[in-house]
Amino acid sequence: MERLYTIPLRKEFQKVPNYKRTSKVVKAIRKFGKKHMKCDNIKIGKYLNLEIWKHGRKNPPPRIKVKMIKEKKKEKDKEIEYVIIELPHIKIEKPVEKKKKEKIVAEKKPIIDEKKIEEEKEKKEVLEQVVKKEKIKEPTKVKKEISQTKQKIVGRTSKK
Numbered sequence: 001m002e003r004l005y006t007i008p009l010r011k012e013f014q015k016v017p018n019y020k021r022t023s024k025v026v027k028a029i030r031k032f033g034k035k036h037m038k039c040d041n042i043k044i045g046k047y048l049n050l051e052i053w054k055h056g057r058k059n060p061p062p063r064i065k066v067k068m069i070k071e072k073k074k075e076k077d078k079e080i081e082y083v084i085i086e087l088p089h090i091k092i093e094k095p096v097e098k099k100k101k102e103k104i105v106a107e108k109k110p111i112i113d114e115k116k117i118e119e120e121k122e123k124k125e126v127l128e129q130v131v132k133k134e135k136i137k138e139p140t141k142v143k144k145e146i147s148q149t150k151q152k153i154v155g156r157t158s159k160k
Contacts, residue, residue: 045086
């Protein structure tokens with residue numbers, strides 16, 4: 001079941017302090033959805049949420065047009081009803097079942113070819129040979145040891 005509504009929000013958010021206005025608007029939308037769609041499980045859409053919070057928490061829109069869709073979802077042995085509230089021009093996507101996702105993941109596993117493995121081994125061997133030829137032995141540097149002379153202390157340094 002799908003319906004379009006214009007929800008008046010100004011009367012609701014004027015009842016609270018200005019820093020709580022947008023959160024009150026979200027609660028008012030949920031309350032409106034429960035009353036008109038006769039369902040307790042309400043989900044606010046991503047784009048509707050962004051539209052409400054667009055001007056921050058102190059300045060929500062005074063009214064907003066929404067599309068409400070009531071759907072049923074099967075979980076094990078139960079059917080759960082829920083309402084999705086979204087902007088009217090946004091297409092609502094239904095959640096994909098987990099079984100379908102698992103099949104897609106299984107299909108995307110890479111297939112290993114024996115030919116590719118052999119080619120990679122050959123490439124590695126050729127590269128190793130080229131590197132061995134290019135290596136030039138660097139002459140070893142002789143380190144000269146510098147003898148350090150001890151500094152002689154002239155006079156006493158401690159005070160009496």
